Each structure stands twice: as C-alpha cells, then as structure tokens.
Amino acid sequence: MASVTISNIKKDYGALSIIDGLDLSIEDGQFVVLLGPSGCGKSTLLRMIAGLEPITSGEIAIGDRVVNTLHPKDRNIAMVFQNYALYAHMTVFDNMAFSMQLKKRPNEEIKQKVGWAASILNLTPYLERYPRQLSGGQRQRVAMGRAIVRDPTVFLFDEPLSNLDAKLRVQMRTEIKELHQRLKTTTVYVTHDQIEAMTMADVIVIMRDGRIEQIGRPLDVYDHPANLFVASFIGSPAMNMLHGEVASERDAWVVRTDELSLPLPPGAAVRPGQKVIYGIRPEHLRPVANGRGIPARITVVEPTGPEIHIFASLGNTAICSVLHDRMEVSPGAVIHLEPAPERIHLFDQGSGERLDKGRS
Amino acid sequence: MESSRAQTIARDVLAILVVAIFMFPIAWWALSSIKPYSAIFDRSGPVYTGFTPTPDNYRVTLLGVSRVDIGMEQGGEAAGVIKGGASSYDSRQSLLDSAIIAVGSTALTLLLATLAAYCLSRMQFSGQQSFLFWILSQRFMPPIAIVIPIVFMFRDLGLRDTYTGLILVHSLINLPLAVLLLKSFFDDVPREVDEAALIDGATRWQTFRRVVLPMVKGGIAATAVLCFIFSWTEFLLSLFLTTSIRTVPVKISTFVTSTATEWGYITALGTSAIIPSFIFILLVQRHLVRGLTLGSLKE
Ligand SMILES: Nc1ncnc2c1ncn2[C@@H]1O[C@H](COP(=O)(O)OP(=O)(O)O)[C@@H](O)[C@H]1O
Ligand SMILES: [Mg+2]
Numbered sequence: 001m002a003s004v005t006i007s008n009i010k011k012d013y014g015a016l017s018i019i020d021g022l023d024l025s026i027e028d029g030q031f032v033v034l035l036g037p038s039g040c041g042k043s044t045l046l047r048m049i050a051g052l053e054p055i056t057s058g059e060i061a062i063g064d065r066v067v068n069t070l071h072p073k074d075r076n077i078a079m080v081f082q083n084y085a086l087y088a089h090m091t092v093f094d095n096m097a098f099s100m101q102l103k104k105r106p107n108e109e110i111k112q113k114v115g116w117a118a119s120i121l122n123l124t125p126y127l128e129r130y131p132r133q134l135s136g137g138q139r140q141r142v143a144m145g146r147a148i149v150r151d152p153t154v155f156l157f158d159e160p161l162s163n164l165d166a167k168l169r170v171q172m173r174t175e176i177k178e179l180h181q182r183l184k185t186t187t188v189y190v191t192h193d194q195i196e197a198m199t200m201a202d203v204i205v206i207m208r209d210g211r212i213e214q215i216g217r218p219l220d221v222y223d224h225p226a227n228l229f230v231a232s233f234i235g236s237p238a239m240n241m242l243h244g245e246v247a248s249e250r251d252a253w254v255v256r257t258d259e260l261s262l263p264l265p266p267g268a269a270v271r272p273g274q275k276v277i278y279g280i281r282p283e284h285l286r287p288v289a290n291g292r293g294i295p296a297r298i299t300v301v302e303p304t305g306p307e308i309h310i311f312a313s314l315g316n317t318a319i320c321s322v323l324h325d326r327m328e329v330s331p332g333a334v335i336h337l338e339p340a341p342e343r344i345h346l347f348d349q350g351s352g353e354r355l356d357k358g359r360s
Numbered sequence: 361m362e363s364s365r366a367q368t369i370a371r372d373v374l375a376i377l378v379v380a381i382f383m384f385p386i387a388w389w390a391l392s393s394i395k396p397y398s399a400i401f402d403r404s405g406p407v408y409t410g411f412t413p414t415p416d417n418y419r420v421t422l423l424g425v426s427r428v429d430i431g432m433e434q435g436g437e438a439a440g441v442i443k444g445g446a447s448s449y450d451s452r453q454s455l456l457d458s459a460i461i462a463v464g465s466t467a468l469t470l471l472l473a474t475l476a477a478y479c480l481s482r483m484q485f486s487g488q489q490s491f492l493f494w495i496l497s498q499r500f501m502p503p504i505a506i507v508i509p510i511v512f513m514f515r516d517l518g519l520r521d522t523y524t525g526l527i528l529v530h531s532l533i534n535l536p537l538a539v540l541l542l543k544s545f546f547d548d549v550p551r552e553v554d555e556a557a558l559i560d561g562a563t564r565w566q567t568f569r570r571v572v573l574p575m576v577k578g579g580i581a582a583t584a585v586l587c588f589i590f591s592w593t594e595f596l597l598s599l600f601l602t603t604s605i606r607t608v609p610v611k612i613s614t615f616v617t618s619t620a621t622e623w624g625y626i627t628a629l630g631t632s633a634i635i636p637s638f639i640f641i642l643l644v645q646r647h648l649v650r651g652l653t654l655g656s657l658k659e
Contacts, residue, residue, distance in 0.1 A: 052555050073561040085552035089574040099560035146560070 002063035002153040003028045009058035019210040031180050031187045035197040036207035042190040050079050078147035079156040084139050086131040093127040096145045117145040137168045157189040194234050228352035240319045242278040246270045259315040265341050279345035282322040285337045293338035298331050393627035400623050417628035424450035449625050454611035462591040465530035469538050469587045477542035498536040507600045521602045530591040538583050545579025581644040608633045
C-alpha cells in the first residue's frame with residue numbers, strides 16, 4: 001500500500017494540451033474517485049499513473065518513489081479496464097494466474113492465491129470456464145481478481161461498471177467498496193457517474209477540461225460546491241439556479257431576479273449590484289402555505305416512490321423540488337416553494353465561484 | 361422474420377442451384393478424369409454416363425505407371441504409345457514440390473506478416489499511413505511486370521530453380537495482403553488487452569506471443585488458407601523461375617504438347633490437386649471459429 005503524489009503534471013498530445021499542471025495527493029489506503037464529464041482527462045490521468053501513457057512534464061510518485069519513467073509492471077499497480085480486457089483464450093484461473101506465472105511463482109502459491117481471490121469474488125465455481133462463458137458481472141469480477149492476486153500497492157479502475165446494467169452496477173458498487181474495506185489498498189477510481197462517486201469515494205476529485213475543480217469528501221462537495229460547475233454536476237435532479245442581482249431591501253440583503261426577491265442569509269459575502277446565481281437544491285425547496293415562498297406553476301409531477309419530483313416554472317426559469325412526503329399535486333396548479341435559508345448557495349455570475357466560502 | 365415453409369424450400373432450392381453451378385466444372389473435371397480416352401473425345405457430344413470408368417489416368421499421373429505398360433495391359437492398342445516418354449506424366453514429384461513451396465511460403469508469410477501486422481496495429485510511427493499504402497501498392501503490379509527482373513536477379517543470386525527462390529517470391533506476393541488482413545484482426549483485439557498484460561508483467565514479446573497471438577488464431581488460419589491457395593495455384597512465376605522443379609500448375613501445362621493435349625492426365629492431376637488444398641482448409645477450419653475474441657470484451 002502506498003500514497004500517490006502527483007505534482008504539476010502536464011500532458012500534451014502534439015499541440016493539444018489535455019492536462020495542464022495538475023496536483024493531487026492521495027493518501028495511503030484512500031478510495032479516491034476522479035469524477036468528471038467525458039473527455040475531461042480522467043482516463044489520461046489514470047493511465048499516466050499506470051505508466052501506460054508518457055507524462056509530458058511533472059512528477060508522479062507512488063509511495064516515495066518517483067515512477068515517471070518506470071515500466072507499468074515495475075510500478076506495482078493493478079488496473080481494471082472499462083472493457084475488462086480479459087485474455088479470451090485463457091480460463092478464469094489462467095487469467096488470474098497470468099501475472100504470477102510470468103513471475104515464475106511456484107504452482108502451489110499460484111493455486112492458493114487464485115483460490116483466495118476467487119473465493120472473495122465468488123468465482124470459485126467458474127475457474128475452469130472461459131471469459132465468453134461468463135456473464136458481464138462475472139467478467140468484471142475476473143478483471144478484479146486479476147488485479148487483486150498481485151497484491152498491488154495501488155488499484156486503478158477506469159469506469160469499470162459502465163458496461164453493466166443498472167441493477168448489477170449497484171451490486172458491484174457495493175462489492176468494490178467492500179473489497180476496499182477488506183484490503184485497504186489505495187484506490188483511484190474513474191467514473192463519470194456522480195452516484196458512483198458519491199457512494200464509493202472517501203475523496204472525490206471533480207475534474208473539468210484537464211483541471212481539478214474541487215477536491216473533498218462526498219458530502220462536503222455536495223453541501224459546499226466550490227463553483228457553479230461542481231454545483232450543477234453533482235446532485236440529481238440538478239441544483240436550481242436562479243440568476244439575479246444583489247440588492248438591499250428593508251435592511252436585508254436579497255437577490256432580485258426578474259420575478260421576485262429572494263432573501264439572503266445575513267453575512268453573505270456579497271456587495272450590492274453584484275450579479276449572482278442563487279442556487280438551491282431541489283430537496284431544500286419545500287412547499288409552504290399560500291402567501292409565503294416562491295409561487296411557481298407545476299408543469300410535471302414525477303413520483304419515484306420514496307420521493308416526488310415536482311417540476312415547475314417560475315417565469316422563464318424551470319425549477320425543481322423534491323418532496324419526501326406524499327402530497328396531492330397536479331400539473332397546472334400553483335405551488336408555493338420556500339428555500340431553506342441555510343442551504344442557499346451563492347455563486348458569482350462572472351467567475352462562477354462560490355461566494356460564501358467563508359461560511360461552513 | 362418468420363419465413364413460410366414454401367419460402368424455406370425456395371431458398372434451399374436456390375442455394376443448391378447456385379452451388380451446382382459452381383460445382384459443375386469441378387465435377388466435370390473429376391468425371392473426365394475417370395473416362396477412357398474414347399469417352400473424352402466422343403464426336404457425338406458430351407458423355408455423362410455409359411462409359412467404363414478407368415483409373416488409368418491416375419495410375420499414370422499419381423503412381424508413375426508408364427503409358428506403355430498400360431497400353432500393353434489393354435493389348436494391341438499400342439499405337440498411342442509412341443509419343444511421351446516412360447515417366448514424363450508422373451506427377452508425384454510435382455505434388456511434392458508444390459507442397460514444399462506452398463507450405464514454406466505460407467509459413468514464411470505468416471511469420472513476417474503477424475509481426476508486421478502487430479506492430480502496425482499497436483505502434484505509432486511517423487509515416488505510418490503512407491507505409492500502409494505502400495504495402496497495399498505492392499499489389500498494384502501484375503506479376504508479369506516483375507517476373508523478368510526477378511529472373512535476372514535470381515540468376516545472379518543463385519536462387520533460380522530452387523525451393524527457396526520460389527518460396528521467397530510467393531511470400532513476397534502474399535505479404536501485402538497477409539499484413540493488411542492480419543492487421544485488421546489485431547485491430548479487433550482491444551489495446552487494453554495488451555496493456556493489461558504489460559501491467560501483469562509481460563514484456564512486449566510475451567504480450568504478443570502469449571496473449572494477443574492466440575486471440576487472433578482465427579485470423580491467422582484464414583490468412584494461411586489464402587496464402588496456401590495462392591501459392592498452390594500460382595503459375596506464371598513458377599514457370600519462369602524454375603526448370604527442374606515443377607509445381608503442379610506448371611506440370612499440367614506440360615501436358616499440352618505440340619502433338620496432343622492429354623486431357624485425361626490434365627483432368628486427373630487437376631482433380632488430385634484440389635485435394636491437398638482441401639485437406640489444408642479442413643485442418644485449419646476448426647480455428648476459423650468466428651468470435652474467438654468474444655469474452656475478452658464487454659457484451
Ligand atoms: N491518443 C490521443 N491523441 C489525442 N487526443 C487524445 C488521445 N487520447 C485522448 N485524447 C483526448 O484527451 C482528452 C481526454 O481524454 P480521456 O482522458 O480519455 O477523457 P475521459 O476519460 O475523462 O473521458 C479527450 O479530449 C480526448 O479526445
Ligand atoms: Mg475515460
């Protein structure tokens with residue numbers, strides 16, 4: 001097990017700069033999720049850690065050893081690929097045993113090690129099968145087995161679950177997390193799925209265009225998104241964003257939008273006239289009695305079972321509210337919604353940065 | 361789509377018809393090879409049945425029985441014996457020559473082509489696209505255009521009339537297609553498989569030899585069949601580059617002499633020549649399983 005330290009890493013493809021000066025340090029034993037939209041450079045970063053992609057400049061260290069020029073096999077890492085990349089002509093046993101066979105380990109040790117991995121991953125009955133005779137979830141587990149038999153210091157996962165169906169994905173998510181709790185191996189996990197990131201990570205690293213937008217524990221990132229991008233990327237349904245301008249009304253700060261005035265909590269780091277975005281998560285927008293809150297016309301009602309998602313329009317802006325209690329609502333009616341004041345997120349319209357960073 | 365019984369039958373009949381059209385020349389060839397001389401040249405029209413089948417054409421070409429001896433067996437009909445030496449229709453050596461050259465050139469082609477194709481599929485170097493086009497362009501030239509220079513080169517190199525020479529030339533002709541074909545099979549194996557092997561501790565060579573190569577077995581088998589068939593049937597270069605070595609196509613051409621065309625022997629040897637190709641295809645056929653890479657990937 002080891003930490004991973006990435007310092008001022010850059011990656012160019014010819015004239016194209018994919019990653020431009022990225023720093024990240026991952027502690028020993030942590031489960032770190034790299035989260036971001038497709039094409040933001042997550043895989044590239046992971047592949048540079050693995051040694052599959054040369055580094056343009058900067059430094060990557062695993063433990064206290066700089067690995068920049070080290071061959072993948074000498075980095076003592078293991079990687080699980082999105083398409084599993086199993087050896088199709090080998091049995092499950094041989095797939096898992098391959099790395100030890102290359103190292104010419106004694107047969108007894110190989111058998112014992114593969115047996116151990118197979119029992120953890122519930123693959124024992126399938127050891128003599130070929131990958132083509134396995135289901136998607138089993139193939140995924142073989143890919144993981146191949147990784148764990150090597151006792152790597154770092155596990156690298158590149159969207160390992162994106163080829164599985166929804167139900168299996170949830171199940172495998174738990175299995176990977178359990179595996180991590182059991183082995184406590186430092187893990188870097190790439191995904192574009194925010195639910196995966198939220199549920200599995202010790203630390204989420206949110207990336208965009210080759211840069212890190214925010215690093216933090218899942219709930220911290222959720223509760224205090226550092227900027228508009230993070231705020232809109234994390235959370236489903238997405239955070240409501242109302243555009244407005246800061247003004248002073250009867251000794252209190254408000255955000256004035258086209259339709260209404262929204263009260264601000266005292267002490268918000270804003271100045272009058274500042275153009276801001278007023279963010280509020282759907283679950284923090286509660287229905288209240290007539291006369292208070294924001295009046296909005298309901299357009300769509302989506303009951304999901306545990307929750308009801310209400311989509312409504314506020315002038316030209318669409319807003320969403322998530323209710324945990326049952327409530328009789330129908331499209332066309334007007335609903336009054338009130339934001340929970342302590343749950344308001346304010347962002348600068350120009351920079352997109354969070355404005356109340358001092359708080360929390 | 362559900363098809364009715366009538367449709368199924370119609371389709372089967374059509375399939376049989378198409379196969380029959382393609383099979384007819386071969387069947388006619390095989391039929392002629394067991395006809396006696398008189399049935400091959402019947403002035404009243406093609407003979408399909410009603411002749412006494414004879415193994416004589418095969419005895420001459422494959423067993424080396426001289427036609428004089430056969431003439432003696434039939435008694436008196438020795439008139440046709442005068443021309444043709446005792447063993448000039450004996451084709452056993454030709455079958456052996458052809459086999460050596462076809463197997464040799466197929467092996468050499470595959471050896472070079474798998475390595476080249478793997479590199480072209482996995483590695484990037486400047487001018488790669490142009491290089492690929494250059495490989496393809498080698499097929500633009502008709503063999504007749506290169507045969508004269510090769511004759512001279514081979515004379516100087518001492519390669520004329522050698523197995524090595526013909527193996528080299530056939531490999532040369534086969535290589536472009538083999539490389540491009542195999543590259544497409546290697547391209548079908550995702551790069552991540554190589555990368556997984558590299559991380560597992562394999563060297564490039566081990567990755568190639570133990571992981572990727574077995575995964576393209578089907579493609580190699582298909583390529584091998586094409587190379588073998590080309591070499592087995594190649595006529596022009598073999599004719600120019602050899603004198604004592606006679607591959608089967610060249611040997612057959614000698615059955616057309618200034619005084620007669622020995623249809624009986626031509627058809628017998630032609631029919632027999634199909635068999636080794638056929639056996640070769642049968643041997644590799646079990647590797648021609650589609651979807652061998654299935655299972656290494658997502659669904
Ligand atoms: N070999 C390459 N050559 C040029 N550009 C590449 C190459 N590989 C990836 N890229 C580009 O780098 C960016 C990041 O890719 P990637 O790391 O795969 O993103 P992600 O995994 O976050 O979806 C993308 O814009 C992609 O087009
Ligand atoms: Mg990716």
